Amino acid sequence: MDVENIIYHGRIKVPYKWYVGETGSRFFIGLRDNKELWGNRCPKCDRVYVPPIKTCWECFVPTKEWVKLKDTGTVESFTVTHYSEGVAPKDVPIIYGLIKIDGADGSLLHFIGDVEPGDVSVGMRVKAVFAEERTGSILDIKHFVPSNE
Amino acid sequence: MGKRVAVVGFGQTKGRSSRKDVNGVEIINEAVVAALADAELTIDDIDAIVIGNMDHFEGINYVDSWSVEGSGGVMKPIFKVTTGGTTGTTVAMCAYYHAASGMFDRVLAIGWEKNSESDTTGAIITAFDPVWERPNLGGAIAGLALEASKYMDNYEVTERDGARVAVRERLHALNNPYAHLHQEWMKGMEVDQLVELLVTSEQNQVLAYPLRMSDMCPRSDGAAAVIFASEDVAEKIAPIPAWMVATANRHNFALAGDVDMDRNTTMASASKAAFEKAGIKEPLKEIDVCELYLPYSYAGLKWMEDLGFCGYGEGPKLLWDGVTDMDGELPVNPSGGVMSSNAIGATGLIRVGEAAIQIMGKAGTRQVPKDVNFALATGFGGCYWADVMLLGKKKPA
Numbered sequence: 001m002d003v004e005n006i007i008y009h010g011r012i013k014v015p016y017k018w019y020v021g022e023t024g025s026r027f028f029i030g031l032r033d034n035k036e037l038w039g040n041r042c043p044k045c046d047r048v049y050v051p052p053i054k055t056c057w058e059c060f061v062p063t064k065e066w067v068k069l070k071d072t073g074t075v076e077s078f079t080v081t082h083y084s085e086g087v088a089p090k091d092v093p094i095i096y097g098l099i100k101i102d103g104a105d106g107s108l109l110h111f112i113g114d115v116e117p118g119d120v121s122v123g124m125r126v127k128a129v130f131a132e133e134r135t136g137s138i139l140d141i142k143h144f145v146p147s148n149e
Numbered sequence: 150m151g152k153r154v155a156v157v158g159f160g161q162t163k164g165r166s167s168r169k170d171v172n173g174v175e176i177i178n179e180a181v182v183a184a185l186a187d188a189e190l191t192i193d194d195i196d197a198i199v200i201g202n203m204d205h206f207e208g209i210n211y212v213d214s215w216s217v218e219g220s221g222g223v224m225k226p227i228f229k230v231t232t233g234g235t236t237g238t239t240v241a242m243c244a245y246y247h248a249a250s251g252m253f254d255r256v257l258a259i260g261w262e263k264n265s266e267s268d269t270t271g272a273i274i275t276a277f278d279p280v281w282e283r284p285n286l287g288g289a290i291a292g293l294a295l296e297a298s299k300y301m302d303n304y305e306v307t308e309r310d311g312a313r314v315a316v317r318e319r320l321h322a323l324n325n326p327y328a329h330l331h332q333e334w335m336k337g338m339e340v341d342q343l344v345e346l347l348v349t350s351e352q353n354q355v356l357a358y359p360l361r362m363s364d365m366c367p368r369s370d371g372a373a374a375v376i377f378a379s380e381d382v383a384e385k386i387a388p389i390p391a392w393m394v395a396t397a398n399r400h401n402f403a404l405a406g407d408v409d410m411d412r413n414t415t416m417a418s419a420s421k422a423a424f425e426k427a428g429i430k431e432p433l434k435e436i437d438v439c440e441l442y443l444p445y446s447y448a449g450l451k452w453m454e455d456l457g458f459c460g461y462g463e464g465p466k467l468l469w470d471g472v473t474d475m476d477g478e479l480p481v482n483p484s485g486g487v488m489s490s491n492a493i494g495a496t497g498l499i500r501v502g503e504a505a506i507q508i509m510g511k512a513g514t515r516q517v518p519k520d521v522n523f524a525l526a527t528g529f530g531g532c533y534w535a536d537v538m539l540l541g542k543k544k545p546a
Binding site for chain 2: 018
């Protein structure tokens with residue numbers, strides 16, 4: 001006997017919110033209010049983190065010293081995506097880059113813009129472009145563009 | 150048999166409605182740092198980590214990797230365990246098993262939750278069967294109200310009996326600096342007067358009959374960390390380690406409709422198994438203090454019967470006789486319990502940590518005024534799942 005396969009469609013939307021914490025908030029406030037990038041330094045290994053973290057994961061000690069960083073950096077790696085996931089705030093093609101901000105040790109994952117995908121290269125110098133409307137999120141940086149600085 | 154294992158350190162954050170100043174990783178770190186300080190260890194001494202919470206409360210699915218900055222899990226074996234309300238006690242069990250295996254000497258157990266970051270009931274519903282029970286019943290309050298209603302009918306129990314449990318928990322919480330709820334207004338008032346207030350006050354809203362606001366646990370932000378050590382190192386770390394004597398857990402059904410509403414059969418089965426292993430024949434006489442996962446007031450009546458502390462229907466008498474108060478024969482929840490602090494993934498682990506510090510003599514203002522040789526900790530979750538852990542002062546044979 002053929003049985004119709006019933007499907008039950010879910011309707012659950014859980015309204016998540018996440019407290020950024022004082023450390024992350026300080027970074028976003030600098031970005032939103034002053035177009036500044038701030039990192040923090042581990043007192044033990046001297047590593048400078050951006051985004052900032054509260055505890056150095058290598059040394060397990062608080063990273064309390066704040067370091068003002070430049071808004072320039074170097075492309076560590078990049079890719080160009082030609083499909084849309086729907087969550088990205090841009091149309092394809094999208095250039096994703098790992099940007100090593102000058103003065104920081106790790107890289108910041110962000111977009112590279114205002115450039116043809118074929119003109120991007122590892123080691124390229126870039127500079128942050130800030131969003132016109134800034135709300136205190138990582139998208140307060142609009143993207144990074146090629147730079148001579 | 151594995152190695153003998155003891156709790157050698159405990160740290161926790163103070164429960165709060167919301168910790169806006171820290172994210173999840175950072176609140177985990179506070180508990181870890183406190184536990185390491187308590188045991189006088191450093192993160193380098195830790196051989197493995199077991200961590201747990203309920204993913205759907207924060208919407209973060211790989212907590213084990215996401216949280217390494219806070220947990221200290223960088224380049225260490227780290228395992229995530231999630232079993233609903235029992236998460237904290239299951240985390241403790243898994244940490245215990247790791248140390249007992251002989252492969253890890255010092256194991257850090259972490260439980261945490263930031264319930265402020267989602268809608269607790271909305272998130273709990275995602276743990277229910279999507280086809281059969283989400284559309285018609287979901288969340289914790291109504292399900293527990295069904296159990297209370299049945300229990301009241303079975304044994305002629307009244308709302309005053311439920312309120313008496315709430316009064317005990319909230320009065321005990323006043324002794325615990327880490328408890329979320331500190332109902333200072335209760336200080337100095339008589340128990341009878343408090344019970345009367347709770348069952349008559351219009352401000353004490355009925356949520357789902359017979360449960361009022363005061364019958365329920367709060368939702369809290371918090372984290373806890375407990376360090377388990379094998380017999381090879383435990384006595385070198387802690388002057389009085391709290392030894393793991395017996396543990397058992399039981400799961401039954403997935404659907405609420407299949408649960409035996411007359412008895413908490415998982416709690417009864419798990420505790421019976423643990424007591425048998427420990428050679429305990431008269432739990433009321435032989436166990437010195439309890440830290441029970443009582444998420445709502447009537448659990449403090451019925452589940453006491455299922456744990457074997459009294460006969461069926463005798464929970465209210467045990468309670469009103471003062472047996473479970475701080476100065477009674479069997480103090481229950483000197484910490485104020487789950488009804489005074491409930492950061493869900495941390496809650497079960499806090500029970501284990503609180504039971505341990507009663508044995509270690511480190512419970513401060515909430516230390517029970519008697520010798521503690523055996524302390525019982527329990528976890529409760531999901532569709533009537535039960536975790537039971539019995540801790541003791543004497544090193545097991």
